[in-house]
Amino acid sequence: MTPIMSKSDAAALVVASRIRRGLTWAKIAEEIGAPIVWTTAALLGQHPMTQTQAQQVCRLLELGKDVAESLQLQPYRGADQAQLADPTIYRFVEALSVYGPALKELIHEEFGDGIMSAINFRVDISRRPDPDGDRVVVTFDGKFLDYRC
Template identity: 45%
Template sequence: MKKIDLVEAIILAKKSKGLSWESIAAELGASTVWVTSACLGMNSMSKEPAQKLCALLNLPDAAMASLMEYPTKTWDQSIPQDPLIYRLYEVVGVYGETLKEVIQEKFGDGIMSAIDFSLEVDKEENPKGDRVVVTMNGKFLPYKAW
């Protein structure tokens, strides 16, 4: 089963069962962001969560291997058009250099890992309008000289 077919099957099953990403993640005992990313084809699952997901969504047998397959992480290189994704792109465009400067001033010359990494999305209720709280937590990886 191709990843694109797997993603479509997952989304159709999720909708038909009236499930949320949060409820699916709770059933799997994992992070909502990670489960959603794996279901959208950007991460692989180990056997246990893949089995649980296939059972929960009544996915075909071929889905198991596709869920466990290592993904090729690619995305469209053009400027995103979806307003929410565009705003995140805009945040990096406006604050990317600032984040780089501050991170490297605090840690040295290196990068934040997107492999040893977690990402959480929370809602903060506020009388002036609810707030989106995005927390990225990545291991610092210093560049080395050789």
């Protein structure tokens, strides 16, 4: 009996194969018919895939059954502090630090006491052309859940 390959080891192999074969995350997402942010997050170890999805990915990337098995494992979700300090990710952290309390006020104003679900939830990213420089547009879209006692 051997342990199941860790999701970080599986992610390292997915990344290596993706780069060496010149495949985009978009192409992989298309292959399995799932949203691109979700697919990327799943392959980096943040979501379990179905058996079918894992097998499709491993066929496309020519990875073994041990990787496919790992991709189906239920993960411990979350990034560590070193990842969140990377400048590309940190700008989102900073934006939350600046705008988080305002978002809280406006959620309560519009919806009442409650939260935006981070589970019944999706994230999208797109590029918006702009003459002053194209823009990164990221949308967080979650069901409102009201506090109930």
